[in-house]
Amino acid sequence: MHPLAWWAWALILAALAIRSSTLPVLLALAAAAAIVVHHRAPPQGRATFTVFLRLGVVIVAIRLGLTIAFAPGFTGQVLADLPMLTLPLGDAALRIGGDLHLPAMLSALTDGVRIATIVVCVGAANALCEPTRLLRTAPAALYEAGVAVIVGLTFAPALAGDLGRVHAAQRLRGRPTRGIAAFGRTLVAALDGAMDRAIGLAGAMAARGYGRRPSAAHPAPHRAQTAALLTALIALALGAYGMTDVHVPASVSIGLIAGGAVLAGAVLGWAGRAQQRTRYRADPWRAPEWLVLGCALTASLLLLPVVGPTGDIATRLPWPIAGWLVLACAGLSAALPAWLTPAPPVAS
Amino acid sequence: MITVDEVTFTYPGCASPALAQVSLTIEPADVTLLIGATGSGKSTLLRLLNGHAPHLTGGHLVGSVRVHGRDTRTHPPRDLADLIGVVPQDPRTCFVTDRLEDECAYAMEQQGIPPATMRRRVAEVLDLLSLTELRHRRLSTLSGGQRQRVAIAAALTSGPRILLLDEPTSALDPGAAEEVLAAIRRLTDDLGITVVIAEHRLERVLGYADAVIAVDSPHRLRAGPTAHVLADTDLVPPVVHLGRWAGWQPPPLTVREARRHAAGLAERLADSAPPAPTGAAGASGEAVTVDRVGVRYGTTTALRGVTLGIRPGEVVALMGRNGSGKTTLLSAVVGLRRPDEGTLSVAGLDPARLRGRALISRVGLVPQEPADLLIAGTVERECALSDVDAQRPPGHTRALLDSLTPGINPTSHPRDLSEGQRLCCALAVILAGDPAVILLDEPTRGLDYRAKARLVAILRRLAAENRAILLATHDVELAAEVATRLVILADGEVLADGPAADVLASSPMFAPQVAKVLAPLPWLTVTQVQMALDA
Numbered sequence: 002m003h004p005l006a007w008w009a010w011a012l013i014l015a016a017l018a019i020r021s022s023t024l025p026v027l028l029a030l031a032a033a034a035a036i037v038v039h040h041r042a043p044p045q046g047r048a049t050f051t052v053f054l055r056l057g058v059v060i061v062a063i064r065l066g067l068t069i070a071f072a073p074g075f076t077g078q079v080l081a082d083l084p085m086l087t088l089p090l091g092d093a094a095l096r097i098g099g100d101l102h103l104p105a106m107l108s109a110l111t112d113g114v115r116i117a118t119i120v121v122c123v124g125a126a127n128a129l130c131e132p133t134r135l136l137r138t139a140p141a142a143l144y145e146a147g148v149a150v151i152v153g154l155t156f157a158p159a160l161a162g163d164l165g166r167v168h169a170a171q172r173l174r175g176r177p178t179r180g181i182a183a184f185g186r187t188l189v190a191a192l193d194g195a196m197d198r199a200i201g202l203a204g205a206m207a208a209r210g211y212g213r214r215p216s217a218a219h220p221a222p223h224r225a226q227t228a229a230l231l232t233a234l235i236a237l238a239l240g241a242y243g244m245t246d247v248h249v250p251a252s253v254s255i256g257l258i259a260g261g262a263v264l265a266g267a268v269l270g271w272a273g274r275a276q277q278r279t280r281y282r283a284d285p286w287r288a289p290e291w292l293v294l295g296c297a298l299t300a301s302l303l304l305l306p307v308v309g310p311t312g313d314i315a316t317r318l319p320w321p322i323a324g325w326l327v328l329a330c331a332g333l334s335a336a337l338p339a340w341l342t343p344a345p346p347v348a349s
Numbered sequence: 350m351i352t353v354d355e356v357t358f359t360y361p362g363c364a365s366p367a368l369a370q371v372s373l374t375i376e377p378a379d380v381t382l383l384i385g386a387t388g389s390g391k392s393t394l395l396r397l398l399n400g401h402a403p404h405l406t407g408g409h410l411v412g413s414v415r416v417h418g419r420d421t422r423t424h425p426p427r428d429l430a431d432l433i434g435v436v437p438q439d440p441r442t443c444f445v446t447d448r449l450e451d452e453c454a455y456a457m458e459q460q461g462i463p464p465a466t467m468r469r470r471v472a473e474v475l476d477l478l479s480l481t482e483l484r485h486r487r488l489s490t491l492s493g494g495q496r497q498r499v500a501i502a503a504a505l506t507s508g509p510r511i512l513l514l515d516e517p518t519s520a521l522d523p524g525a526a527e528e529v530l531a532a533i534r535r536l537t538d539d540l541g542i543t544v545v546i547a548e549h550r551l552e553r554v555l556g557y558a559d560a561v562i563a564v565d566s567p568h569r570l571r572a573g574p575t576a577h578v579l580a581d582t583d584l585v586p587p588v589v590h591l592g593r594w595a596g597w598q599p600p601p602l603t604v605r606e607a608r609r610h611a612a613g614l615a616e617r618l619a620d621s622a623p624p625a626p627t628g629a630a631g632a633s634g635e636a637v638t639v640d641r642v643g644v645r646y647g648t649t650t651a652l653r654g655v656t657l658g659i660r661p662g663e664v665v666a667l668m669g670r671n672g673s674g675k676t677t678l679l680s681a682v683v684g685l686r687r688p689d690e691g692t693l694s695v696a697g698l699d700p701a702r703l704r705g706r707a708l709i710s711r712v713g714l715v716p717q718e719p720a721d722l723l724i725a726g727t728v729e730r731e732c733a734l735s736d737v738d739a740q741r742p743p744g745h746t747r748a749l750l751d752s753l754t755p756g757i758n759p760t761s762h763p764r765d766l767s768e769g770q771r772l773c774c775a776l777a778v779i780l781a782g783d784p785a786v787i788l789l790d791e792p793t794r795g796l797d798y799r800a801k802a803r804l805v806a807i808l809r810r811l812a813a814e815n816r817a818i819l820l821a822t823h824d825v826e827l828a829a830e831v832a833t834r835l836v837i838l839a840d841g842e843v844l845a846d847g848p849a850a851d852v853l854a855s856s857p858m859f860a861p862q863v864a865k866v867l868a869p870l871p872w873l874t875v876t877q878v879q880m881a882l883d884a
């Protein structure tokens with residue numbers, strides 16, 4: 002599978018999660034990502050994915066905890082009446098605890114699940130294709146920037162491995178391996194290891210010729226190229242921002258993204274010809290890749306008209322049942338790559 | 350062709366230079382061996398040759414390093430990549446991709462070599478290093494030796510004129526090391542590649558070297574023909590020691606050369622027998638009992654039906670090819686990996702159920718990378734943490750560490766210590782728990798001959814304190830020095846189990862140098878021979 006296909010699929014799901022504010026939609030998106038990972042990720046990919054899943058649960062828990070602690074001024078059904086503590090803070094007062102309202106909790110839950118879903122989608126892409134493989138697909142002209150991103154992403158699986166090793170070391174030293182203090186120690190040691198690894202990787206890549214200066218026959222990029230590329234990137238960034246902001250019409254965002262992508266593609270193709278880098282067995286983009294992309298786009302076409310800031314999917318359509326039907330179709334479409342793509346090679 | 354001219358190099362934040370006023374020339378198409386005690390500046394010299402220092406390390410460079418006319422001052426490593434291939438000590442740190450084939454092609458992709466040429470070269474190099482069967486494997490699934498060969502293959506495919514290798518055979522079993530060295534020799538003979546190897550364990554590699562550079566200290570560097578340079582150093586393999594002690598002229602460098610002189614020595618030794626191994630005397634009961642243990646990772650079987658008992662005071666060396674299950678067995682004995690079949694007990698208890706003080710007072714493991722065990726930012730703090738874990742009075746671990754290797758700066762980061770010092774740190778942490786069973790995974794990696802001699806003395810002392818020691822190692826000389834018993838694993842099964850002297854002397858692959866020289870006499874080490882004849 003082409004790595005970009007999985008990343009495009011996951012990012013589209015993540016964009017949908019950002020725009021929607023209903024729990025069923027978010028849960029359907031997260032479930033679709035999990036199903037695809039379960040069926041199509043290599044074993045070590047699945048192991049990394051569980052780290053992202055746990056992270057998602059922690060995010061939801063923190064979001065709920067914050068709401069319980071600093072209950073914002075909601076009204077409505079009272080779930081529990083917690084003891085209240087008021088701290089004077091200059092002119093204002095900080096209220097801790099107090100009445101816990103159902104709408105506040107629901108809104109916090111949705112917020113938490115939304116962030117968790119985004120994390121899970123990125124985790125799914127990470128599990129389905131190792132970030133190092135993305136490196137090989139970055140357009141030649143964007144190579145340097147691509148590597149920076151990838152080194153950042155390699156952090157996650159390396160960190161998971163380091164966490165395992167440090168955990169083992171803690172046990173060998175007879176230190177407690179459970180509890181917050183132990184987790185803190187493990188995390189610090191693992192981050193240290195991951196940092197060393199990143200620096201080592203940079204050195205190794207330089208030693209193998211990464212970032213070589215173009216020779217005289219292949220001049221450095223033209224200024225016009227740089228300007229056009231910047232314009233394309235700004236269009237892409239604005240479009241991406243539009244996708245996340247429910248007040249911007251989806252058509253504007255999509256237009257910006259499409260325009261930016263075409264311009265970027267043209268510039269990269271032009272600039273890429275000046276590069277002297279070549280590809281060993283480039284990943285082909287064939288039918289399964291189109292299918293994955295198609296599945297994600299179908300899901301977004303189904304969902305985009307019905308998700309929005311006002312929430313309930315049922316109120317946007319004439320009949321509640323239609324809303325559920327649309328959601329079911331979209332969820333299924335997002336999860337379809339689990340069966341439509343070839344299985345990962347078993348040999349490894 | 351590399352010329353180093355009047356080079357002084359200082360790392361950032363260091364008062365004294367790592368190398369001062371050194372000059373040398375490395376001739377084309379030679380195998381040049383870089384030797385020196387740890388901390389002498391050997392690694393720094395290697396880093397200077399491809400511009401890694403100072404471009405990626407920072408620091409201050411005076412003088413010039415030229416590679417085929419290119420000055421590293423104006424050419425950072427990326428612009429020298431078409432001339433120099435680098436194989437670092439731990440290949441895991443240098444892998445950019447996740448698949449073997451992609452890894453081999455990476456450097457060529459950077460140079461814009463056409464895909465058809467890339468495919469041909471990858472196929473050739475994989476063949477040369479016997480990696481063809483693994484070509485579709487994921488790098489994370491390879492064993493240590495396979496990884497080392499992949500790193501060499503990845504450096505070779507782009508067709509460099511010079512290859513720099515940092516301890517290329519230290520993680521390899523004797524067979525795999527021989528294969529790698531033979532492949533390196535072929536590179537110089539057939540392709541005219543200049544090879545520079547930094548190495549501590551010289552037994553095997555000495556026969557392949559054309560010249561030696563000895564880094565005696567940051568200020569003193571000697572280069573020249575092998576025999577000439579080695580005459581002035583004590584960092585030499587057993588066969589050179591034996592030759593010097595016996596007064597053979599010219600001093601032999603390889604087993605083959607030594608055999609020509611050995612007839613007389615063999616005659617004098619014929620009437621005496623090597624001393625029986627010490628340890629395990631009067632010890633009763635088993636400290637470790639492994640009974641028909643099997644371990645599987647997914648569909649691969651790492652261990653099957655392993656049965657082994659270790660008594661207190663015994664030093665058992667666990668040998669076998671890379672990937673034969675040595676590390677898995679060690680993790681099972683220390684309780685990190687619960688066996689899928691069979692039972693395993695340490696002092697009658699299941700180690701996988703032990704935690705905290707109950708675990709560390711019974712069994713301790715020094716992992717392959719001792720740094721994995723060290724978690725604090727300074728040696729001082731490391732020792733303090735260890736005192737708390739082991740419930741010892743403050744200063745206990747520090748005293749243990751000083752008894753292993755005196756003079757470690759307490760404020761230095763474990764990462765900045767030498768390999769030998771790091772090993773001692775990890776060992777001191779383990780010893781703080783006062784375990785009856787000590788496991789060591791590949792303890793001599795990165796140790797020079799002096800550090801190794803100290804380790805041998807430490808291990809003997811620990812065995813004399815009636816501890817059971819199990820060490821997984823590829824180093825036959827270490828096994829010959831300390832092991833009372835030898836267990837050979839192959840594909841997760843016990844292939845041989847017996848007194849170290851018998852197994853070592855009878856195996857063509859695991860025979861130490863002295864045994865090879867004096868075959869068929871059963872002498873294993875220089876010390877044994879010296880003691881027998883001096884007495």
